[in-house]
Amino acid sequence: MAKELGFFGKISKFFKSVKSELKKVNWPNREEITSNTLVVIVTVIALITFIGLIDLTLSNIITPLIS
Template identity: 55%
Template sequence: MVTAKKEGFIKKITRFLKEVKSEMKKVTWPNRKELTSYTVVVIVSVFIVAGIIWILDSAFTGILGLIIK
């Protein structure tokens, strides 16, 4: 009974890995130029969002400083 469960488990893992391999063949990978442009977009976006959060944090800190005093 235990061996039947193990065989089922091993078959499931094998089937899963075969499906992963099949799906990975369907993926369209970006070339170097696309990858570079995507990376630049992500870095610029991160800096913009970080700047907005920094401005809002400073504003709220100033407002709370005036309220608490």
């Protein structure tokens, strides 16, 4: 019969399984991290520009209508 784990035994088992799973992770290298970071930064800048232009256009259209 399997021995029942107490509260701290369950916590210990959880952290051991987390450690085991983290060993299986395929961690990215420096070049991949740099490349992915640049993609994110360029995408954010493009979205900021796009949303800003839409906001500016809509505010120029709507402001004369309500004043």
